[in-house]
Amino acid sequence: MKQIFQIKNTFSLLYFLMSALLLVGIWKVISILTEGEIPSPAATWLIFQEMLSDPFYDYGPNDKGIGLQLWNSVKRVFIGFSLGSLIAIPLGMLMGSNKLAMRLFNPLVQVFRPVSPLAWFPLGLLAFKNAEGATIFIITITSLWSTLINTAFGVSSIPQEYKNVSTAFGFSKWKYIVKIMIPYALPHIITGLRLSIGVAWMVIVAGEMLSGGIGIGFFVWDSWNALSLEKILIAILIIGIVGLLLDKFFNLIQKLTVYEN
């Protein structure tokens, strides 16, 4: 059994290496075709090593290490995502369990959900008088929708069977929420959170391009102004990898919360 597992692992490692090779190959071809306007993988690798040698340096407001930039973006996403989830989960539970709440809030959700979170940025600036607050504000807005909709769906689909258990044994409202509603809806809630954090991580890059200051989005924009395409390419790869890790993390939690009947 252990051996099979190892063979499987070896194969997936092999496939991973092959896809990395494919990426480098295509990249190289594009670099040659654009006559070096898009830097080659080798040139980018050199800059990457340089950046990694001191990721947390801080030489004033416009010159900070990639590690610091990344850390600030992750922190913002975490704060905005937490605030958004704290609003979305209880509201979703209310909408899922109460018809009136669903009728009242659902039209609002339908109208605001398709709006690009960036459109909220000026309102954030107005409200918080600073870019930091506005950025966290748009991440909060971004994190609302998927979690809200999935939570409401999960709660509204609680089978009659479990509700009957609750009425037959006279469960209190609190016991019903804690022992039936939340456990049943949890996989749906986690799915919502997983989708939300994915979008939040996408939006933070655009948000920081608008807000400036510090962060991975600002880093991309700043590198463009400095005409350092290598740095932009590196940033794209890093953004992708962090996004992947966030997704994997929620995937793991999702697997832990799934129950079978």
Next chain:
Amino acid sequence: MKTNHLEQSNIATSESILVDSENNYHKINTQGTSIDIQDVSVSFRTSKGISTVIKKINLQIAKGEIVAIIGHSGCGKSTLMNTISGMVTPTQGRVIVNNKIVVGPSPDRGIVFQNYSLLPWLSVYQNIYEAVDAVMKDKRKKEKKAIVEENLEAVGLIPHRSKLPKELSGGMKQRVAIARAFAINPSILLLDEPFGALDALTKSSMHVELLKLWNLDNRNKTIVMVTHDIEEAIFLADRIVVMNDGPSATIKEIVDIPLQRPRNKKDIVHEPLYAEIHDRLLSLLIKKFSIKDME
């Protein structure tokens, strides 16, 4: 275990009259009517108009009696039972349980659902504990835990206490559901096709277990069960209510089962009375006995 139960009920009787909590008053008085169904009709509004499921049902069930409701699928057996549990409100008439009109579900009437209805995210122990905790709010945690332990032991599930429902066989799930219903110590136990999904062998042993629990409690609990298994009904019940086919189902006949208790599953089938009752029920329920009858 058994003696312990007897002692408990003796104490309850000697202190009698003054004690009137929902959970033990039935120990004071085992005489009289437990359930009184008066002129009950249930109708539902459907897209094709109003459909009446059961019509003008009258039925009295005595305390400590076991009654089986039998009939073809869709004849409204479950609906009739749900009017007792309070899950369904009668369109006409009323149901009186322990001298009170039923207005909704109450822990005074324990329910064992058709599909077990265990909460899949809770262990065997927790499934029973949450029910006990919800019903016996005033008891201390230690007492509630003891009640759960006692009922787990009665159905032989102590070794499986930390398992999740998905790790249990059908028979074990049903044991948990029955233990949960007994644990809240209701005066009435309602079972909706409780053994329908079990294989014949498991079913037989569950019948004996159910009667064991009923005996442990000095046969004080009134049990109403819905079934479409004739043998099961005869083995368990004091009376069998045979329903007409729906819609607007009524009671076709009530068959008494004067077989002596304790009944022995193996011996009972050889009694002439058993064969007589079995025949009677068959002819009430089935019109065609061979392909010849179909012509």
